[in-house]
Structure formats: structure tokens, C-alpha cells
Amino acid sequence: MRARILFAAAAAAVLALAQPGLALAEEEGDDPSTTVTFVVTSGALTLSVPVSAVLGSGAPGTSISAPIGPCTVVDDRALLSASWTVTASETDFSNGASTIPATDATYAVGSVTTTGVITVTTTNITLSNSAQTVVTGTGGVGDNTATWDPTVTVNVPPSAVGGLYTGTLTQSVA
Template sequence: MRKRSVAFISVGASLLALTVSAPALAAPSADTIVTFEVTEGSLDITAPAGPVDLGSASPGGTITSQLGTVSVSDTRGGATSPWVASVFATDFTVAALTVPFAAVEYWSGDLTASSGGGTFTAGQLTADDAVPLTGTTLTAVTAFTHSGGTGGSTASWNPTLIVSVPITAQVGTYTGTVTHQVA
């Protein structure tokens, strides 16, 4: 009889050892379906508020100066998100004196920063491409464009203004407004 007890104890110990060393059974899993929404953002443009002092020149001279950083931010999140940034100006005046907006040329230059996919194209890449400013939103000149890509994009540039001071201009500090817009 003693042998049987030892055999049962030995079998019991073996089963206990198997139970302790056996891997634990996996607990049931629980899935949670999660959703979120990407909402349409906006298309915005910023430019220096000014006043920006371009410098000085005598009648018949030329003033060349950068305006400051202009930036477009497109967070509309479309499958394609094209945009066109354009620019126009008012006449520049002091008292009853005027230097017409057409005496001011604009060139965007290349990007100073960008993000997002697609193609960014300068309206006027070099000084040789400079164009006279127009006087209305309807005839504004192209500063920069974006095409292709998906989702959002940003672009920044520092345009240069070239003022051809008319020979008939009189002494004074002329003030006007350069307006950038994006659509």
C-alpha cells in the first residue's frame, strides 16, 4: 500500500508541476470602434501690416525694397486644393500729389518656406519678371499659385517692390496700400 501512496503523490506532484508551468489561457478580447472627423479649415493669407518704409529716391530715381513675408495657409483639406494668390495696389499719395500704382513693379521671388504636397509656382521668379501693379482686385497680378497635392499646404515668400519715382514727383512721404488676396 505504501507504494501506491507514493505513486499517487508522485502523479499529483507531476500534475501540479504541469499546471504551474503551463502557459496561462488568453483572456477574451474587447474591440472598440473609434471614429473622428476631419473638418474643413480655411484658406487664408497674411502680409505685413505696415507701415513698411521702402526707402527714398529723388525724382526720376528708383527704390527697390522687399515688402516682408507674405504667407498663405490652406487647411481646407480637399482632395485637390489649388489656390492663386494675387496682388494689387492703390495710388501712392501725399496731400494732393500722386505716384500712380502702375509706377510700382512687383516680383514675388521664390518660396522662403512651404509645406504640403503639390506644385508651388512663383508669379515672378526673378527681378527680370517684375510686373507693374494694377489698381483693382479684378485685375490683380498673380503672386503665387499652388496646384496638385491633397489636404493642406502653406507657402511663404518675401516679394520685392520696385518704385520708379516719376520725374515730376514732388518731395514728400507717399503712402498707399498693397493688397494680397487668395482664392
Template sequence: MAAGAVVALMTCPVSAFASGSGTTPVTIQIAAGTLDITVPTNSVSLGLVSVSSSPQTVSSQLGAVSVTDGRGGTAGWTVTASAVDFTGPQSISVSAPNSSSYTSPTATVTGTAIVTNSNLTPLYPPGPVQVATGVSGINTATWNPTISVTLPANALAGTYSSTITHSVA
């Protein structure tokens, strides 16, 4: 070696467990939508009959009822319906046996859901009219029920009113 030359040795610490790769967890969150029901809002006439000494039945379709399940999951849903007694010159019951009915046809379904219809007789107490199972993701169901009411013999002449309530859960 030449005189005056200095030799320096540099060292770098090296980890004994160094890795050539690493992982980072990554997530995505999809927010659930809502479960909604749409019902006819206009008044529906079940018919016009003359006074009679015999019971009479009146009926009509209610109009389209629709459920929109935007929750994006697998939980099913159930629609219930009910009515209150008709009021007018006298009260007409919707809870007595054979006094009233909700005939629920097969629903038109979009998306993945098995929707089963059932009829409600009488219209009170509340009961299921459409039940969805086998749900996967977003789905809709629409049907047009027929409402029937049996008027008692000798019902008083006049206009009678009731309200039908649908709910979905």
C-alpha cells in the first residue's frame, strides 16, 4: 500500500428478516338502500248497489301495489294488509267472518326473489298478502289485489268509507 493511504470500510446494517414483498388490506363498502312500498292513493269505488233485504257483495281491483327492495341483501320481506270498518249511515264490519277479503294475485317480480301470494279473509286483523324469500340483491314485486266486501241485508242507503293499509317489513 502506498504511504498515507487510508482504507475505510463502510458497513450497512442488513436485516436478517428482510422481505421482497408486503400486503395491504383494501376494503370497499356498499351502502344498503331502502325497502319501500307504493300503494294507490286515489279513492277506489267498490261498486254501486241498490238497497236489498239480502246480503250483497261488492268488489273491485284496488290498483297496483309495489314493493321495491333496494337493500341489496338476502333478507326477505313480508307485506301485510288490513282495513278498518266502513263508516257511513251505519258501520259495516270488515272483521266478521266472510265479511270481506283481499284476493292477492301472483306478483310480477324483477330481480331475484321468490314472492308468494296469499289471500286475506277477512280484512281485519292485518295479515300477510305477499312474502318474498330467496332474495338476492335488488328486487321489485307488483300486484293488483281485488277487494270484496259483503254488505249486510237491509244496509242503510248512503256512502260508506274505509281505509286499507299496507305495510312492508
């Protein structure tokens, strides 16, 4: 009886080792190996910007200037040589009765803080109704971020009429 139990156990062990998908050492000194796989997920390229900004006030012929709040690019695409470009454009400023052209304003990027691997280049611009490059990221590896707090300055023309002026700063990333 004991021999039958030992034989059955040995046969079960041989069957378990001979199953497809199991690695066996064929000769002494050969170590069996296991192939291990996994997936690194990737996400999107996004830009977050402040919803609104108040620059302050000033008289005709002066400049009104303030940081508008943090702008952040998040690149979760997990690429090996990622690049992206942020552009900015501005509508003309209006108080309902009078306008100040967008070209009377500037956008100064300031310092950029990054995480991950990315090389960032900045360009200060005179704003206009057309999109212009303000920040570029190149050589990105894996996930990375870049954050800056740009300063917008409006040179108020000497002929400006008093009132609350509003314009729309549009920033985008591609």
C-alpha cells in the first residue's frame, strides 16, 4: 500500500512538472526561468491655468502689471522623447465703450519649476490676437510637469478712457 501511495505521489509530481507553461531544468546546472510581463499605462497632455486674474488699476499713460497665477503642463503620456508647446493669445481689452489693443500687453513667463525629465525653454512675448509660443518642453522622458506664474503687463495708452477693462487670455498646449 505504501509503495502505491509513493508511486501515485511521484506520478502526480511528474505530471505537474510536465504541464505546458511550467519551466523545467533540463540538465543539471540549467536554471529554469520565468518570463515576466507588465504594462506601463499612459495618460494625456494637459494644461491648467487660472480662471481669472485681476491686474489692479492705473492711470492713462502708466503700466498695470501682476502675476496671473500658476500655469501647469502635466505630461502623463509616458513617452521616450516627448515634446510639447504652450501658446498664448489675448483678445483686445474692452470696457464696453472703449478698447485697448492686445498688443499693448506683454506676457513674461518667469521661472519654471519642473518635475521628471523635461527641458523647458521660455519666450516672453507682446500679446496679440494670434497664438504665440511662450513655453516649450523637449526631451521629455516618462511623465513630467512644468509650472510657471506668468506676469501680464498692460501699457495703458495716454488716451485710455476710464472703466473696467476685460480681455480673454487663451493658452493652449499641443
